[in-house]
Amino acid sequence: MAQWRVIYNPEGDTADVVAYGAAVAEGRIAGKYQLSTTAVPDTVIVQRSTRKGIITGADVRVDREAARDAQIEVAQAPRQGRNSARAVGTVPLSELMAKGSRKLDAAPVEPDEPAVILYTSGTTGNPKGVTLTNRNFHFQLNTVVPSIIPFTHEDRVTGVLPLYHVYGLANGLIASVNSGACIILVPQYSPQNLLDAISDHNATINVAIPSMYQHLLTVARARKTSIPKSLKFCVSGGAPLSMTVIREFMGAFETQISEGYGLTETTSSVCCNLAGEGYKEGGIGRAADGVEMKVFNEENQEVSTGEVGEICIRSDTVSPGYWNNEEATRESFGEDGWFHTGDLGYVDEDGVFFITDRKKDLIIRGGFNISPREVEEVIMLHPKIQEAAVIAAHDKRGEEIVKAFVVMTEGEVMTEREVIDHCEANMAPYKRPKIVEFVDTLPKSATGKILRNELRGETTDKRLIEREV
Amino acid sequence: MFGRARSESDGPMPVGLAHTLEEITRRYRKREAIRFESQVITYRELEENANRVATGLATLGIGKGDRVAIMLPNIPEFAYSLFGIQKLGGVAVPFNTMYKGREISFILKDCGARAIICLTNFANLINEIKEECPDLEHVIVTGQRTLVFIDPNATVNVQMVFEKAQLPDPDEAFRAIGAVLVETFQELGVKDAWYKHQGAVRAGGGRKLATILLSEIENLYVSNIVAFLKEMDTEPLFKVLYVPPEIKDKALEPLTSVEQEAGETVALERFRDVLVEKLSRRLDITIQPGKLTRDELMAYEKNRALAHKV
Secondary structure, X not given: OEEEEEEEEEEEOHHHHHHHHHHHHHHHOOOOOOOOOOOOOEEEEEEEEOOOEXXXXXXXXXXXXXXXXXXXXXEEOOOOOOOOOEEOXXXXXXXXXXXXXXXXXXXXXOOOOEEEEEEEOOOOOOOEEEEEEHHHHHHHHHHHHHHHOOOOOOOEEEEOOOOOOHHHHHHHHHHHHHHOOEEEEOOOOOHHHHHHHHHHHOOOEEEEOHHHHHHXXXXXXXXXXXXXXXXXXXXXXXXXXXXXXXXXXXXXXXXXXXXXEEEHHHOEEXXXXXXXXXXXXXXXXXXXXXXXXXXXXXXXXXOOOXXXXXXXXXXXXXXXXXXXXXXXXXXXXXXXXXXXXXXXXXXXXXXXXXXXXXXXXXXXXXXXXEOHHHHHHHHOOOOOEEEEEEEEEEOXXXXXXXXXXXXXXXXXXXXXXXXXXXXXXXXXXXXXXXEEEEOXXXXXXXXXXXXXXXXXXXXXXXXXXXXXX | OOOOOOOHHHXXXXXXXXXXXXXXXHHHOOXXXXXXXXXXXXXXXXXXXXXXXXXXXXXOOOOOOOEEEEEOOXXXXXXXXXXXXXXXXXXXXXXXXXXXXXXXXHHHHHHOOOEEEEEHHHHHHHHHHHOOOOOOOEEEEEOOOOEEEXXXXXXXXXXXXXXXHHOOOHHHHHHHHHHHHHXXXXXXXXXXXXXEOOOEXXXXXXXXXXXXXXXXXXXXXXXXXXXXXXXXXXXXXXXXXXXXXXXXXXXXXXXXXXXXXXXXXXXXXXXXXXXXXXXXXXXXXXXXEOOOOHHHHHHHHHHHHHHHOO
16 A cells, blocks of 8 residues: 655745645656655645735736735745646647747638637626627728827837727737837736836827726826826727816826727727817717718617717628627627617717617616616715716516615715715606615726626626536 | 828738738837837747747647637737737637636637637636537646635645656546545535536535646646635735726635535644545555655755745
8 A cells, every 4th residue: 555644734834835845846756856765755735824825926926015014925936947847738838839930921811701709798698709800800900090099110008908808909909019019018907007017118108998097197196106208199998087087187197088989899999089179078989980880769760960879880890790699690780781889879960979878778767768877977976976886676566766886985974865865956856766775896897897787686606617417 | 180000101901910910020020019027029029929829729730710719918928829820810719817617618618719828827727617618629828827825714725746657647636636625525514515627626506615736747746725714815815916896806716615614613633634534545545644854855945945036
């Protein structure tokens, strides 16, 4: 019978957890240590650290000061090399690349062949894979982008938005490459990391989401860091950016901000509210070059100026449909080439578009449509409220009622009654929330969109793992 | 309106992202394409690295039209992979690095990805659902972004270093370790503990009770296990690593612990004793208390110094 040993270390520390395993493995690797004459047995090590700690891979950057303040030990796992242990069933990319060749001519492709599939989470059910073709990217990069973001090969662009998201991918990395510009990759967002990326590399273009602009302003001011002035142009997208932040940011950073609008299905941007002359507060701007945008009613007829309907888009930057999902494709992509965005809005006499709500977020009470966004805007006028989201809940009879989720400004205390009183004073009776719930944060997507489906409780926890039957 | 990004004399851009990269590299060969921490990557290097990924993938049989998933943060390897896949005429499927479990398996199944390029520390997340994804043949890993959180009140770290010859098939080795842990947890009162393919022991409707990583080096297996005896306080983690508050709950996998599942606190000694007993039965071995040898102590000191030197 084979004999193992157990090493018990109940009062170790974080570095022990790394060092014990590594020492035993090294001691066992054939030929590595010649001093011992006796064979080292197979080993099981059971350890506990007496302090809180984090073991990090060699590429992880942690805030050491914060770690010290929080009394957290940091130990680094050994850097993996060609001869290090590797997870079973995996192939290291470095090994694959070392075997590969540095020369290769790209395989010929057709314009309508897929290049990328990006999954977007629907409100219910599984995510949908949006097929983006070579034509979609070509058109987005060479027709749409040049009309809304002034990229040149002299630029240094912040690459802080996740590259798995259409905005970071198409308007960040790929747009940068398409112009011969340089992208500054930020693997882990924090307000300070982004500010450092801008100032250390003299970034000239910042592609980000509203909360990042808000954070940058706060950090730059609070830390009295000298505010970098290298940015010549900024784009914000994913969610609306408040006029106050736009004004303050443009002043502090001496730059311009444009708000863009786009979807995964449109390979990102389709229009842009350019800062400066022609800018309209709350708008998403005019359609970019090569993009047709119209507002349709339920009967698929164009509505008149100022009338609310569904925003529809036709362009070569629009995806041909969802991967493997004909039903969803039929629902959103019309045969006449118009993509139905699911966003409700209107266009004004100058051709500037405004979004009011997502179609599926509308609340219908007593036959009236209630716009969650309108209710939220009123709620957020209250000085004690930082953020709010409104959804449809159901009363005992199954009728839709307005429910508000409210995040209070730090340090403030308020009651449900105060919120309702504030609403009573500022909006029509049928629009007022019947239920108010206070929360610490609102669930949001990678680009800062409020996830109303999570608030509605329509989602199951997909992080869980299924048990095999 | 702004002018075009390039002058008309440069001529039209080709269709296809890989052809675009080739054209831009021809024009701006020596210019910077990517800055990443202290690295500067020129267009020539970006294209060469994309070519290396492409030819490397080709050796695995990946070709035109094949879907290759990318689960990477914003690191240069993302760009090499994206353009490498395009060079082959393949289809890149990048997805959210915070996805877990069912989210990942749905996407991999739906797009029929033949390979995934992910962070090394996501390997067990992928291995765990690999069996559900019949098209997935290759798990390609990069980057060293492991994060293991240690909490004296909650976590116990177990490492096993043993001769491969005892369980030559890695899946068999994984299953043996999984079974040892499941039996250990069951004896400690977690009746519904179960092991999932090459990744974790779970309970409480799919929450993680222990994570298992199995690596191989030369003639050895090295297994790193983190088991949760009590509910972990994850707040300190977020003081050191910035995660926007609204996505905190998505940054971590749903966890559980022996105490939460069994309703009882378990002393570390008891955990050790039960684990040792189950391990000796499963592998038909005897296990004696031991210490590091003289040579191992030298290696231990060296590794401690390295762990602190950053």
